[in-house]
Amino acid sequence: MAELLIAAENIVTAAPPTSRDLPTSRDPATPPVPDVLSPGYVLVENGWITAVGEGEPPRTPDEYLDHGVLTPGFVDLQVNGYYGVEFEAVDEADWQMVADRLPETGTTSFVPTFITAPLPQLTDALKAAARLIEQLAPTEPATTEPAPTEPATPGAPPRSTIPRPARILGVHVEGPFINPVRGGAHNQDWMTDPTPEAVGALLDAAQGHLTIMTLAPERPGALAAIRHLSQSGTLVSVGHSDARASQVAEAAEAGARMVTHLFNGQRPLHHREPGVVGQALADPRLTSGLIADFSHVAAPVTAIAFAAAPGRIVLVTDAAACAGMPPGEYLLGGQPIELPPGDGVPPVRPDGTLAGSALRMDVAVSNMVSVGVSLPAAVAAATRIPADLIGRPDLGRIAPGARADLTWLGAGLRAEATWLAGQRLHQKSPKGQQGQEEAS
Ligand SMILES: [Zn+2]
Numbered sequence: 001m002a003e004l005l006i007a008a009e010n011i012v013t014a015a016p017p018t019s020r021d022l023p024t025s026r027d028p029a030t031p032p033v034p035d036v037l038s039p040g041y042v043l044v045e046n047g048w049i050t051a052v053g054e055g056e057p058p059r060t061p062d063e064y065l066d067h068g069v070l071t072p073g074f075v076d077l078q079v080n081g082y083y084g085v086e087f088e089a090v091d092e093a094d095w096q097m098v099a100d101r102l103p104e105t106g107t108t109s110f111v112p113t114f115i116t117a118p119l120p121q122l123t124d125a126l127k128a129a130a131r132l133i134e135q136l137a138p139t140e141p142a143t144t145e146p147a148p149t150e151p152a153t154p155g156a157p158p159r160s161t162i163p164r165p166a167r168i169l170g171v172h173v174e175g176p177f178i179n180p181v182r183g184g185a186h187n188q189d190w191m192t193d194p195t196p197e198a199v200g201a202l203l204d205a206a207q208g209h210l211t212i213m214t215l216a217p218e219r220p221g222a223l224a225a226i227r228h229l230s231q232s233g234t235l236v237s238v239g240h241s242d243a244r245a246s247q248v249a250e251a252a253e254a255g256a257r258m259v260t261h262l263f264n265g266q267r268p269l270h271h272r273e274p275g276v277v278g279q280a281l282a283d284p285r286l287t288s289g290l291i292a293d294f295s296h297v298a299a300p301v302t303a304i305a306f307a308a309a310p311g312r313i314v315l316v317t318d319a320a321a322c323a324g325m326p327p328g329e330y331l332l333g334g335q336p337i338e339l340p341p342g343d344g345v346p347p348v349r350p351d352g353t354l355a356g357s358a359l360r361m362d363v364a365v366s367n368m369v370s371v372g373v374s375l376p377a378a379v380a381a382a383t384r385i386p387a388d389l390i391g392r393p394d395l396g397r398i399a400p401g402a403r404a405d406l407t408w409l410g411a412g413l414r415a416e417a418t419w420l421a422g423q424r425l426h427q428k429s430p431k432g433q434q435g436q437e438e439a440s
Pocket of ligand 1: 174184240261265
C-alpha cells in the first residue's frame, strides 16, 4: 500500500468540530481533530488521510515541513479561467493545462465558471464540459482500502508517478437568469428569465455536472427555478441581483444556499432595506462568496463580512483568463477584457467595469489574515466551508477519512507545494522561481 507520513511544524486542519460527517472514516468514534497542530503529522494511505496527530510522528516522516503551515488543498467555487484560458470555450488541452497548473496556487479542486451567454451556446458549452469532466477525472480508489493490484503494462510508468491534475467539481453557471441593473461585466442582451424550459435545457446539457447556478431571484419564474435546481442537486446562489432582503429570504426558503461574490453585482446594505448584502450576512441559511483581492471589496469591508457571518464566507477567486498572466488583452464570456499593469489589479471591460480577477487563492487567504482574520478561519473559508457547501465532505479538511489533498503555505503564506490524493505535485524552487512539476 502506498503510504506517506508528513510531519509539519504547523498544521491548520480546517476539520469540523466532529468527524462524523466524514464518509469513509474507518472509526465512527474517531475523536474530533483540533483546528491547529503545532507540530503535527498526517498519515496518508492509498490517497486518503488515515491518521492525524499532534506532536512527534510515530516514525521517521517521509516529508518534514520545517516552516510555514500545512493546510487542506483549496477549493475554488468560482473560477472563469486562468493562465490565458477561458473555461467557457471548453477546450480539452486548455482545461488539462489549467488543472495541471492550478495547484501552483494552492488550489486542488475547482468549479469552472461560465458567465452569461446565449442559451444555445451555454447548453453546447455544458454538454462539452460534461464530457470533458468525465474524461479528465482521475481514476482513484473510492475508499481508504487498497485498490486491487493492477496487471503491469510493459513500458508504462507506475500509476502512482503520473502527476494528478486538480479536481474539476462540475460547472458553475453564472447567468443568464440575472438582472441587467446589477449585470456587471455580463452582456445584458443575453440575460433572460428562468423558464422551466430554459432551466431544463441547462440541467439536461450538464448531465449532473451543474454544480452551482447563480441567478437573480427577482426575475419572473425564479422561485420555481430555484426549487427545481435545488431538487436536482444544483446549489443555487443569489447573484447579479437587485432583490430586496425579503426576496432573498424567499429565495432561501425555496432552496438557495449561497450568495455570489458578496457586495459585487447586488443591491447593497441600507439600514432600512438590507438588500442582498444585508440578508446574506444575517440569514444563517446563506453562505457568501467573497473576492478578497481588496479591489472588488475594500480591505476593511472583507473583515466586516467575516465578523458578521462567521463560518458563512467562502473565498473565491472569480479569476479570469488573465490570472497568472502578464498585463494585456484577454477574454471573459467571449468578450474582451484588459488586465492593466500593477500588482493585484483586476481586469476590466473597455468601459472600466470590473471583469473577474487575477487573484490567487493563497493570496486571498493571506489578505484575510492581513486584516485580522485568524489563519484557521481564513483557511476554512478556502477549504472546508466551500467543500461542505457543494456536498463534498471528503474534501477541504485534514482529518481521517478525507482525501489527501494538501497545500503547504510557506513565506508570506504562498503555496510552496501541494499534494493531490497524497501525491506531491508542485514545489516552488528555493530561489522563488517558476514552479516546477515534481512527482514523488
Ligand atoms: Zn459575477
